[in-house]
Amino acid sequence: TQLLEQSPQFLSIQEGENLTVYCNSSSVFSSLQWYRQEPGEGPVLLVTVVTGGEVKKLKRLTFQFGDARKDSSLHITAAQPGDTGLYLCAGLLRYAGTASKLTFGTGTRLQVTL
Amino acid sequence: GAGVSQSPSNKVTEKGKDVELRCDPISGHTALYWYRQRLGQGLEFLIYFQGNSAPDKSGLPSDRFSAERTGESVSTLTIQRTQQEDSAVYLCASSIDLSYSYNEQFFGPGTRLTVL
DSSP, X not given: OOSOEEEOSEEEEETTOOEEEEEXXXXXXXXXXXXXXXXXXXXXXXXXXXXXTOEEEETXXXXXXXXXXXXXXXXXXXXXXXXXXXXXXXXXXXXXTBOOOEEEOOOEEEEEEO | OOSOEEEOSEEEEOTTOOEEEEEEOOTTOOEEEEEEEOTTOOXXXXXXXXXXXXXXXXXXXXXXXXXXXXXXXXXXXEEOSOOGGGOEEEEEEEEOOOTTSOOOOEEOOOEEEEEO
């Protein structure tokens, strides 16, 4: 059972367009992270959201954590070819203060062309 | 170096052979993860080591796969009797898994395994 579903799976857009990637679950997460992976490299953390309803901005990227902490979105404004890559969300489940492993989503592959 | 390192970076092997992949985590990171990533796919969790606790092996796809970790340092992932379906990039990540942290994972560059 996949705890975190991402949509869309693939997205091919032109430079300058806007896009939104969704990460959905039926589970409540104590925090959620977004990573980006470029070809030939490991994923790199972009942001961590912790509070329900929280919005964080990283230049042209806007991340939002759902009010119920079950879902998240990533919005990119005026996409550029450098945004091309695999975007992964990852949720942290924590019980009674103990640490728990991250669960990664299914991934969204973004290609931005000139 | 300060990051997670993996070796070899590329490994080509014949079907039926055993392979060992190595991961050197960031010093001080108590948690270590192995993932498999097939071409164009997301991350498939394999195994998770956390300190001295028993490892979470729930993601290992078959008994041909095993992993060891020495204390809080190096880990090796062993695949016995490799099959062509084992061809993938194997990624290792480490993190500081504490009760008050967000467990950000730091990934190595991966080992690309090709089974002929």
